[in-house]
Amino acid sequence: MTKRKKYSKEFKLDAISLVVDQGYTKAEAARSMDINANMLGRWIKEEEQDNDQAFRGNGKMTPEQEEIRKLKAQIKQLEMEKKILKEATVFFAKETK
Structure with missing residues (x-):
């Protein structure tokens, strides 16, 4: 292609x-x-x-496009942080057993 x-x-x-x-x-x-x-x-x-x-x-994005781009980046960051916290929780749960 x-x-x-x-x-x-x-x-x-x-x-x-x-x-x-x-x-x-x-x-x-x-x-x-x-x-x-x-x-x-x-x-x-x-x-x-x-x-x-x-x-x-x-x-040269419109203000709406710029806001959408920023919000998408923020969502991606928050999803990554959530994943890290979940993995840390599993790790520490195994340590305390």
Whole structure:
């Protein structure tokens, strides 16, 4: 199975610029950037709909996404601590026998 390619925000904006600013067709721009024309069309649509939040990536999460990420990390930490405490309880129970 092939790995999915990841494109930087700058790459996406450059590809969009070819179509929007320089007058290339989607097919021409996609061919020159070695990407799929449908994907380029999706990037253009995404940029038009939500200019500030388009192509956020992991570096620019919304406040809700950031909170979810922190809570998931906290849950993972608490589950690990719980496991350690259970193992310690079993260990000390064996020691007292």
